Amino acid sequence: MNFRDLRINGQRLKSTIEELAQIGGTPGGGMHRLALTDADQKARDLFVRWLGEIHLEITIDEMGNIFGRKPGEKVDLPMVLSGSHLDTQPFGGRFDGILGVTGALEALRVMRENRMETRRTVTIVNWTDEEGTRFSPAMLGSGVWAGRFDRDWAYSRQDVQGKKFGEELERIGYRGRAPARKWPVHAYFEYHIEQGPVLERIGKRIGAPKGILGIRWYDVWVEGKANQAGPTPMDARNDALVAAAEMVLRVNELPGKMGGNMVATVGEIQNSPNSRNIIPDRVRFTVDIRSWDDNLKKEGAEELEKEFAAISKRRGCPVRMELIWDIRHTVFDPSLVRRVEKTARELGYSDHSMVSGAGHDAAYVNEVGPTAMIFVPSIGGRSHVEVENTSWEDCEAGANVLFHCLLQSANE
Ligand SMILES: [Zn+2]
Numbered sequence: 121m122n123f124r125d126l127r128i129n130g131q132r133l134k135s136t137i138e139e140l141a142q143i144g145g146t147p148g149g150g151m152h153r154l155a156l157t158d159a160d161q162k163a164r165d166l167f168v169r170w171l172g173e174i175h176l177e178i179t180i181d182e183m184g185n186i187f188g189r190k191p192g193e194k195v196d197l198p199m200v201l202s203g204s205h206l207d208t209q210p211f212g213g214r215f216d217g218i219l220g221v222t223g224a225l226e227a228l229r230v231m232r233e234n235r236m237e238t239r240r241t242v243t244i245v246n247w248t249d250e251e252g253t254r255f256s257p258a259m260l261g262s263g264v265w266a267g268r269f270d271r272d273w274a275y276s277r278q279d280v281q282g283k284k285f286g287e288e289l290e291r292i293g294y295r296g297r298a299p300a301r302k303w304p305v306h307a308y309f310e311y312h313i314e315q316g317p318v319l320e321r322i323g324k325r326i327g328a329p330k331g332i333l334g335i336r337w338y339d340v341w342v343e344g345k346a347n348q349a350g351p352t353p354m355d356a357r358n359d360a361l362v363a364a365a366e367m368v369l370r371v372n373e374l375p376g377k378m379g380g381n382m383v384a385t386v387g388e389i390q391n392s393p394n395s396r397n398i399i400p401d402r403v404r405f406t407v408d409i410r411s412w413d414d415n416l417k418k419e420g421a422e423e424l425e426k427e428f429a430a431i432s433k434r435r436g437c438p439v440r441m442e443l444i445w446d447i448r449h450t451v452f453d454p455s456l457v458r459r460v461e462k463t464a465r466e467l468g469y470s471d472h473s474m475v476s477g478a479g480h481d482a483a484y485v486n487e488v489g490p491t492a493m494i495f496v497p498s499i500g501g502r503s504h505v506e507v508e509n510t511s512w513e514d515c516e517a518g519a520n521v522l523f524h525c526l527l528q529s530a531n532e
Contacts, residue, residue, distance in 0.1 A: 128523050130516030133226045141214040150506025151208040155249035161292035163206045167246055174232040180296030183261045184248040184289050190228055192241040198304035199241035200530045205250030213508020215313045221246050223311040227523040238530035240306055247481045255285045257445035262481035264300045266488050271300055305489030307456055307529035310482040311522045312493055313510050317501025324472040325517050326464035327495030328457050332476040332483050334414045334449035336421055338407040341440045346401035361391050361400035363437040370427045371407055378420045382411040414448045450483040453490035460492050463524045469517050494521050
């Protein structure tokens, strides 16, 4: 049999994604499956069952990363790795992360049913806490594995209720024994939805990102003085929320001021005491700054710091800005990126060279071994929302590209 003619099973891929979407699905058709929740546990259980069904060697490491290994003929050669994440945003979509895990699973299922042997071991992975919504920063599982973060620091990260990552990992039964430590990787492919509008706009099917924008995350605390909303005159207030509102606007104006392809976002805010008739005395909000240019990103953050200080002074509201995550822009392995483009063309799909605005586990794995990603169009360019969608034809096309990229790298 000529393996070049083999294709993945699009129908099976679709039903796998639909089955996963039952776990933590929202009435609006989206997903609410935050890392290390009961829903995450159920999705993991199902994933592990699927790995067992195709007889993969399963390993769970101390960060809860789940690996399924299909041994190659030369088990001592560096392996080929592929996967993504099963956790989602609150009210996120059915495809972000999930497509990369199920796409790799589908590729391994096809290898299994065709009794295909590869020279190198092929391993599928589900990385823990990619989204970073419940436990920040994002990509904690792959970050510890790649040696970027300390394991015990990751265990100590807390959600807004004060629950610790390590305790929650233990609670759902996914604190494995294998050390969360990198090993030699011959090639890592992460299949993912684009999460932006580019592919749809230009009518291309497969995106081959040359890398990922650098990202900086801050937590900002603004302090004011709580007081009765009625008797306190307007000129005698230190309103933390009003100061924060001004700061939010400065964040939005920052990319226009700095230029380049920078984007900046405030996506989360907590106001205290959050009462109709009390002047707010404590506000926390997040800042997310991204750019291909790492220096510009740093200069942008310094500019914000200056502007926040001026607002703070004028309104008598002390401000504290804490850097909690800084990742440089990622340049993927050019020969693997070319492999994605070439494979797409050989399979008859249009392809497009681009960059990724979203962060991915691929950024950390790229520090360990050669890495590339495969993108497919997001309908309307929407992601991290319930209406996030990708056509089943595109899901299938991307999985075929992944399957053939994996085969080529595994047989080198
Ligand atoms: Zn993702």
